[in-house]
Amino acid sequence: MSIDILMAAYNGEKYIAEQIESILGQTVRDWRLIICDDCSEDNTVEIIKKYRFKNKDRIFLYENEKNSGSPKTNFFRLIKMSDADFIFTCDQDDIWKSDKIEKTLKGFDDNDIPTLVHTDLTVVNEDKKVVFPSMIRSQHIDVKRDKLNELIVQNVVTGCTMAFNRRLGDILKEPDVIPVHDWWIAATASIYGQIRFINESTIYYRQHGDNQCGAQNMDSGKYIAGRIKNSKRSAYMLELGYIMAEELMDKYRLPSKYIPMLKAYASMKNKNKAEKIGIVFKYNIWKSGIIRKLGQLYFL
Numbered sequence: 001m002s003i004d005i006l007m008a009a010y011n012g013e014k015y016i017a018e019q020i021e022s023i024l025g026q027t028v029r030d031w032r033l034i035i036c037d038d039c040s041e042d043n044t045v046e047i048i049k050k051y052r053f054k055n056k057d058r059i060f061l062y063e064n065e066k067n068s069g070s071p072k073t074n075f076f077r078l079i080k081m082s083d084a085d086f087i088f089t090c091d092q093d094d095i096w097k098s099d100k101i102e103k104t105l106k107g108f109d110d111n112d113i114p115t116l117v118h119t120d121l122t123v124v125n126e127d128k129k130v131v132f133p134s135m136i137r138s139q140h141i142d143v144k145r146d147k148l149n150e151l152i153v154q155n156v157v158t159g160c161t162m163a164f165n166r167r168l169g170d171i172l173k174e175p176d177v178i179p180v181h182d183w184w185i186a187a188t189a190s191i192y193g194q195i196r197f198i199n200e201s202t203i204y205y206r207q208h209g210d211n212q213c214g215a216q217n218m219d220s221g222k223y224i225a226g227r228i229k230n231s232k233r234s235a236y237m238l239e240l241g242y243i244m245a246e247e248l249m250d251k252y253r254l255p256s257k258y259i260p261m262l263k264a265y266a267s268m269k270n271k272n273k274a275e276k277i278g279i280v281f282k283y284n285i286w287k288s289g290i291i292r293k294l295g296q297l298y299f300l
Helices: 016-024 044-054 071-081 100-105 166-171 181-192 221-229 231-251 256-270 273-283 290-299
Strands: 003-009 032-037 059-063 086-090 115-124 130-132 163-165 194-206
Touching: 003 016, 003 071, 016 044, 032 044, 032 071, 044 059, 059 071, 071 181, 086 100, 086 166, 100 115, 100 194, 115 166, 115 181, 163 166, 166 181, 181 194, 181 231, 231 256, 231 290, 256 273
Parallel strands: 003 032, 003 086, 032 059, 115 194
Antiparallel strands: 086 163, 115 130, 115 163
């Protein structure tokens, strides 16, 4: 059994050493850490090289010649490098709990089904104080909503907790437009295989000012007000779903059962609000929970 841990790095000098240390401290010891740096302008590469010098058979560094401008592009470059049985994706600023690999591997069966496994995570601040013991609970994420018509409108897989097997890795194709690697990989797994969730936190997700995405408490009035205020982002996320539907049809030879729903959803960008609502009802393309559903209707 071989394991590759793929880390996309960019200007991560503040936290990357602690993340690498947490990987070195895993209870499962048989792995490779492959890091691709996207032209960092700080001391990230120097820090990685120090760890590589001490762990030449386990830690590998690749440096992009020019900045890709996208963590997704960086991750897919790494995925293409890997031939391991199991692939873990890894952010540069989190901290893995010592049994993360061990617990995640328990989610895989001994079969040839393309499989993605993901877990819960504990949200901490810059000083590593716990903000939310469970991001899944704080954000009311329904991890059972892993069918394609559900994922196309709302991703439930957090990439920094994700692992997938070789069978899924061999199927994956890189999207041209969709900028979010975990959402795309989850959709692919839903189409061709299965998604498994382990209801335990395996990492400390560090919330700080430079995060690409952040965890918020959905029960707070501040969260709801922020969504309303940031209407452009909310509408953009819905539009990404329409684009994903289009790209899935373009990149893969899909089972015929998915085509009508994907064609209809891809057409949403050219429909009026009433027509959009009709498509959502017809194919049951709803977000989870009352708050998210109301927001979805508002921003359609």
